Amino acid sequence: MNGVNYSDLFFTTLPETILEVVSLLVLVVDLGLLRKSAQSTRMAVACTLGVLGSAFAILWLLVHPQAPSVADAALVATPLVAAAQIGILILTALVFLLSTKAKFSRNPGEFSAIVLLGTTGMMLVAAARDLLVIFVALELLSLSLYVLTAFAKSVAQSADAALKYYLFGGMSAALMLFGFSYLYGLTGTTSLSGIAKSLATQGVTPLLVVALVLVAAGLGFKVAAVPFHLWAPDTYQGAPAPVAALIASGSKVASFAVLIALTGGFITSSAYAQGSTWVVLLVWMAAGSIVLGNLGALVQTSVRRLLAYSAIAHAGYMLLGIAAHTEQSGAAVLYYALTYALTTVGAFGVIAIVERGAGSDRLDAFAGLSRRNPLLAGTMLIFLLSLAGIPPLVVFWAKFNLFAAVLRSPSASHWGLGLVATALGASAVSLYYYLQVLKRVYVLKPIETEPMPISTIELATLLFIALAVVLLGIFPGLLSAWIPLG
């Protein structure tokens, strides 16, 4: 890492810097100026500042999608990375918008600041092309999420979930770092392009296999892939709803972005690609996630846990795209991750409102929602059908595009069709559990009949997300300026 050009570094990381500055600003405003104000005002201000910070960073990225890479391409700024970063920022802004009325915390300033720090981590993860930077950025992201998970201090479940998340996460981070150290030992470099060059001339050694397995364990944890998924249901259930939304959305996008980059580093020459250890690992993780995720979701009675298992299944679908490792499949995974994340944020937004109104996230709490709040029910219908992959909603396109890319990949010729068939079969199963929720929402009679209260800003945000899910589904070309389809 010699010869860092500091002005390049500054411009490349300006969006992240904006977030850092805003996160400090939030603390100053909240703890300095608003200490005497009402709790709700403080939360509203903190969230508004968070939205503004994200908006500024998005604006900068829109104007400068391609900045110079810094320090031997430790951080890159390509249009695809910019797309991932813009997506992450939009997701964060949506999470802020949905948290404005949240009451889980007495420390709005800290909440907003840590969310912004976590987002900074996600953006760095998406751009990093160096093992060290990847690790540091992932830790920034993970540590923020551990703290956020425990943020509902009066709820025992929240602390429980955070501890579980932290122990699993700490362990897997250690494994990943161990794997990185082997990789460094094998190749003598931490830059992904350097690793790619060096590995292309080496054969498969036991040490390399160990290193790859360890890295897969670390990242498998981040994306909640089987067999590193055990934390997900508990964390999704225990964390405050906006935090769960963040874990399920932005964090996923960032982790998949780094998986795409790492895969590009591990597999370069086509001779090495056939049956490479890394692909085998990914394919097995994908198959396990698809099957276990969908089966696990069938028996859930908590909607949050249900979404957690469905997230495991979706991670499995995306891992197939990573394992296919063509340029199109990488873009397809990113498209999938972003659209899936958008839909999930919406679904968690609805869950948060139902929890506030009905006191729980159990399936029965959703009974008769269509009569208690038709608009809220309508948005939930759109989100869940999108997750189930029903056209013309956006996740359907993402799925089609992803699976077509997998089938086209020359290196996936001997497993592609079988696994795509498994994935499609499993998504037929998934309709069952999404319909279990929608059955409550539309079919069953409500236990209580008074309308479910919802604030204007929450309703507007949810309608915006629902509209985006529908419009992007009907006009999938809208995103293709950022992420090429097909």
Next chain:
Amino acid sequence: MLAYTIYLSFAGALVLAVLPRAWARSARVFALLVALCGLAVGLAAYVSAGTQGSVAVADVAWVPAMGIHYTLAADGISRVLVLLTGLAAVAGILFSWNIGDKEGDRANEFFAFFLALIGGVYGVFLSVDLFLLFVFYEIAIVPKYFLIAIWGSTRREYGAMKLALYSFAGSAMVLIGLLAAYATAGSHTMNLHALAQYPFPVSFQMWAFPLVFTGFAILAGMWPFHTWAPTGHVAAPTAASMLLAGVVMKLGAYGCLRVAMTLFPHGLDPWGFSFLGINSWRTAFALFAVIGIIYGAAVALVQNDFKFVIGYSSVSHMGLVLLGLLTLTQIGLDGAVLQMFSHGILAGLLFATVGRIVYERTHTRDLGLLSKLQLGKAMPFAAWLFVIAGMASMGLPGFSGFVAEVQVLIGAWRAFPWFAVVAGVGIVVGVAYTWRAMQRAFFSDLPALDTNGNAVPVPEYEPVTWAEKAGVILLAGTSLLIGLYPRLLLDVIAPAVQALPHALLTGGRP
């Protein structure tokens, strides 16, 4: 012009979804108007296109990077089925006219889901781009679930979920085949005609054909994947049963012909070996179709629930459609398409009689109970209606069913003589179950005695409403018209069948 059938239905569904709940009565009037407009558009297009070939409707690049276009066109088969959809939609709404009378009927939602389903069905029949076809096909699944689960009767949640999962599993199979075909052909087009030109390897077609065919045939009620159909039909509210049997099952048969058989004609070729006399997928599926004909009819013969009789009869009649498709002869395919139309009309009529006219008044569908109600005297309209519909359905000359069944049987006789014989037996059993149901429900000679042995007076029921009469005239009139002058449809169907890919009509022969 035909594209407006789709747009009108979806726009109508959207309007109904946001209409205030208090406007339930306006909702059904509005829905009827939308459906009538759709029927008018379909009829106008049918008349104006005459016997000409495929009519282009729309072609816009949708996702150019993936080679996906918004391409709609209508050949004779599509135009006939669009007409059927229009008729079924109008009749379905007429027979749902009681929804919205009571508080809490959720009439707006009902008609919104109804029109969304209709829009999806129109879309499938008109799509030329396979991706578009699949999108419409899936759009049609979700409203079915809600229509049955919310407004249904017997075991409605079970029936609705079973139907949704069967449909979705079928569409997953279709999607696997389509994705594989798309990727194999270089993923730059999803146009049906362009893909049909692509020489897929025979080994590829040999697995893709059965996969896609089965996927669609699940929705067509092919034995042994038919079990969703009776439970779904019985659970559904009348209008939904009419649509399920009337048009949704046709989606499956249409997909079999339009997608599976057109894209992968060599999947019908002989395997090169024979197992129990079955030497190709064509014979295997024809066997399933024949089993469906016999099995559906035999099971209908012993049902005690009036609606189950009609539900299983649908399985039997759809078996004839599939058999007709697999004959791969001009006359067999003509008959299959005509049978789709005819069964769509007649199944609608039968479900309307049983589910709406009889059940809404007697509140029972048990044939044992019905036989004590002297319905022949109490409801002469319903009784005579069932006689007419039943006769038409069992294939009485003069009604549409006869022409269609004869053609299918002639085609089958040329292709699989033994299957034709067995299918003929199935039609005879059809006479038996119709007769039995008719006799038990309407013309029972059980003495009407109460527990003390005194004669019970003939019960009085609400009079038949104008909406019911209008629906009956529409459906029965259509069936009679087609039965008396089948060339109205056949002249349009025959050129379209002739224009099917050559490989399809000569397929199955070495």
